[in-house]
Amino acid sequence: MTILDNPRPAFSDAEAREFLRSHFGVEGELSPLPSERDQNFRVMTAGGQALTFKIMNAAEPLLAIEFQTALLRHLEDCDPDLAVPRIVPGAGGRDYVLIDGAAGQHALRLVTYLPGHPLAQEAKTAEVLRGLGSLLGRLDRALAGFGHPGAHRSFDWEIRSTPLARGRLHAVTDPEQRRLVEKALDIYDSRVAPSLKHLRSGVIHNDANDWNVLVADGRVNGLIDFGDAVHSPIAAEIAVACTYAMLEEGSPIEAAARIVAGYHAEHPLQDAEFAVILDLVMARLAISVTMSAARRMGAADDPYLFVSEKPAWDLLRKLSAVDHRIATGILRQACGLEAAPGARRIREWLSANRRNLAPLMNPHPVRQAKHVLDLGSPDEPLAAASAAQDHEAADRAYAELVRRHGFSLGLGPWGERRIIYTAPFFESVLAEGTRRNVHLGLDIFAPAGTEMFTPLAATVVAATINPEPQDYGGLILLEHEPEPGLRFWTLWGHLDHASVRERRVGERLDAGAFVARLGDYAENGGWVPHVHLQLSTTRYEDVSIIPGVGEEAYVDVWADLYPRPYDFAGLTIEAFERTGRTREELIEKRRERLGRNVSLSYSTPLKMVRGEGVWLIDDTGRAYLDCYNNVAHLGHCHPNVVQAIARQAALLNTNTRYLHDTIIDYTERLSRTLPKELDTFFVVCTGSEANDLALRMARTYTGRNDVVVLDWAYHGHTQALIDISPYKYKRKGGRGRPDFTHELPIPEIYRAPIAGTPEEIGGHYAGEAGRIIADMAASGRVPAAFIAETIPSVAGQIFLPPGYLKDVYSHVRAAGGIAIADEVQVGFGRVGSAMWAFEEHGVVPDIVTMGKPIGNGHPLAVVAVRREIATAFANGMEYFNTFGGNPVSCAAGLAVLDTIEQEGLLANASDQGAYLLQGMRRLQEKYPAVGDVRGRGLFLGIEMVRDRSTKEHAGDIASKISNRAKELGVLMGTDGPHDNVIKLRPPMIFGREHADLLLEVLDRAMADILH
Missing domain, CATH: 3.40.640.10 (Type I PLP-dependent aspartate aminotransferase-like (Major domain))
Structure with a gap:
């Protein structure tokens, strides 16, 4: 028989007053207090002192009484200011007294009374919930060194007894409710039970429900009733408190986050503990609702037992729809931690290695003209057509944008607030009355059939098709581990079904390998053709539940769980965020502030905002292969030079009238x-x-x-x-x-x-x-x-x-x-x-x-x-x-x-120069207007003529080819007395892939101009 099976004590007020007088020497007015299994009274003495008098359940073992007594004495010694009851000794200095009753022997205890009202009767403000967490954190920190034989007991409300709830499932007659409990128990078995050995354990209160938490003046003022105290996983303390605080809340995870943040500030939680909090909340709910169902007939007259039954079912239903990874991320970030452990390291690795990744598509997205689409405004025709799933209108709107802005790739940025998600499944499960509208991936709009490639080596985790309107259509999940212990996943959505079916789970893909093609409206959920590319820092067994859209309230959480995939795609931030003046404004300001003979390159000037190796990147995030600017001899912003400048600038910068070693070191090195x-x-x-x-x-x-x-x-x-x-x-x-x-x-x-x-x-x-x-x-x-x-x-x-x-x-x-x-x-x-x-x-x-x-x-x-x-x-x-x-x-x-x-750059200049000369001579054979090709190393020229026999200068042709090459993403110049020589001076780090690109663009530019 468990404690719960024994009836609660039912002594009269007169008997209770006599017990209090005779055993503790205290007289006063008694007021009943609620309790599930004990009989409690508030005592107000004639002198105005408030106390709590407890008559314990006769089934309470003596060891448990001694355990609670030792616990309270320990807290008094370790944290005297902690807001918990203090023992008032009885006659002879005893901490408790035993009396006989009809049901057996009862223990009597008198403790200080903590003023305030139960949290159940107060508003669960952010301050109150954080205060509750803080109090529990202090409590568990104080109990960290406490042990007692009575703490090691097994009873239904101890979280490790969760599996016993399966024995009460027969009492849950509603099929939907039974499924909810079964899911909670399955989660406990699959995720919690295996992790128990990794979780810290200690003595915890284990029952911080809203009747045991006292609030005064809008702040948590105390924690009472240590009857459920037990040696248990530390995380269970938080889970129990969160369970009751989440009841009847529109945003239950947010309520839990406040408690967890307060707790963590006092008693820091470990990663493994964060990971099971939501699962333990669901386990506690499973215990509660099955307990209520099993005892419904026998205890139907006790409203205390069932006061939270309906809210518990409602909460269990809500939490069953919540992704535990997301809930954990919210809790972690509320504590100032990464929403997913290691998220920062993944972001930093991708940022540092962006330039070394294989192209996502051909041409590389960073090389293409791009335009950020607006899918968040109802006034934008493309957004309105997409929301209405009007394919023809969407096509017209997209074509008009291309015509107006002249881009080859449309971009849908991460974090954009959108109006296009109108399907029912975009309703939030985290907060009532809200919808998911924040885009958690990168959309790249390109024609259906466009081939996509993986920038990093990968393993195929999932390949499936979600056919519902506004869903993903063809969908692939890849796992990447570019270095040991650095693992993340990429989701590719809106793909062509045939190419998705080509993928096999477990298949290994090398960097640069083909992944899939973009699907059309019929295959991609009814959207303008594009890929939805999304990163995930946490593992998913079921790809279909990865959210592609999230709630606005948790943007910082999404940044850890599903980071911006810009670096993975090889794109720079300039593609999405413009800074400074526009090109037109700059041209006008140059006219006002600079001399008129300070010239600009190209018929349509460029605004450059970043240099990286052989690339110059403009204000739209488009990268141009720089084959002209020989000032950046080693390529733009070479890290060796940048670091050398920064180190010396931080130490000393002066002139030659003072002695310093660096000028001697440099000139001696140069002299060699x-x-x-x-x-x-x-x-x-x-x-x-x-x-x-x-x-x-x-x-x-x-x-x-x-x-x-x-x-x-x-x-x-x-x-x-x-x-x-x-x-x-x-x-x-x-x-x-x-x-x-x-x-x-x-x-x-x-x-x-x-x-x-x-x-x-x-x-x-x-x-x-x-x-x-x-x-x-x-x-x-x-x-x-x-x-x-x-x-x-x-x-x-x-x-x-x-x-x-x-x-x-x-x-x-x-x-x-x-x-x-x-x-x-x-x-x-x-x-x-x-x-x-x-x-x-x-x-x-x-x-x-x-x-x-x-x-x-x-x-x-x-x-x-x-x-x-x-x-x-x-x-x-x-x-x-x-x-x-x-x-x-x-x-x-x-x-x-x-x-x-x-870096062996002289040899590289020889190799690449010879390769370029060979390629340029092939162009000379192909195009009669190429009069001469000449060069040595990475210093090359192509002389354009109208007729090879007369060698008539053709400066206009050279200029047009140079400008066309710029449109195609390669920078070059013209020179010579008649400006008819295309001048090429690439950086010394120019590689074979860059040489191939230069030759490809020269060929295309010449074809476009000369044919």
């Missing part, structure tokens, strides 16, 4: 790449500064002013350099050639005036240069220097003929001048075969200038010079450059040099 004759360095900020300084040195050293240059050369933007740059002084706004500047013809092989071998052509041009220099000397204009880009760039990517540079250097030096190699664009390994382009010509310049690439975008440039020239320059006039040679810039330069060596 150069001929030994170039042993002295000046570190400046820009290539223009470097060339200007080299020119000053040459003129100081020689005492002369005249300079020999190549026609169409460009060396910088200072006035001294404009004066020696035909590219500037010959064009609009230029003042013509100064008399101290002397031009040599561009020594180009493609348009050479003579026929012959490259060596013969080089000899012809060198001979002409020698005659010009001799004429200068004869007229008294002996040159101070000859300055030339080793590969003239703005002249049209001109590669100097063999022997030419060596002969010209000889002519200049014979006349008393010095040779300056401008390697600003072509140095630092860009030619692949050597660190410096001049090395291919077998010459050693007197001065080498470098800039742009050497800091990978950080302002850094260098002049390397022979010692005797530097000595002559030290003529008493101080040379000082405020920022030149600062520690941060030098740290960036060191990182560039180290990376070139560590």
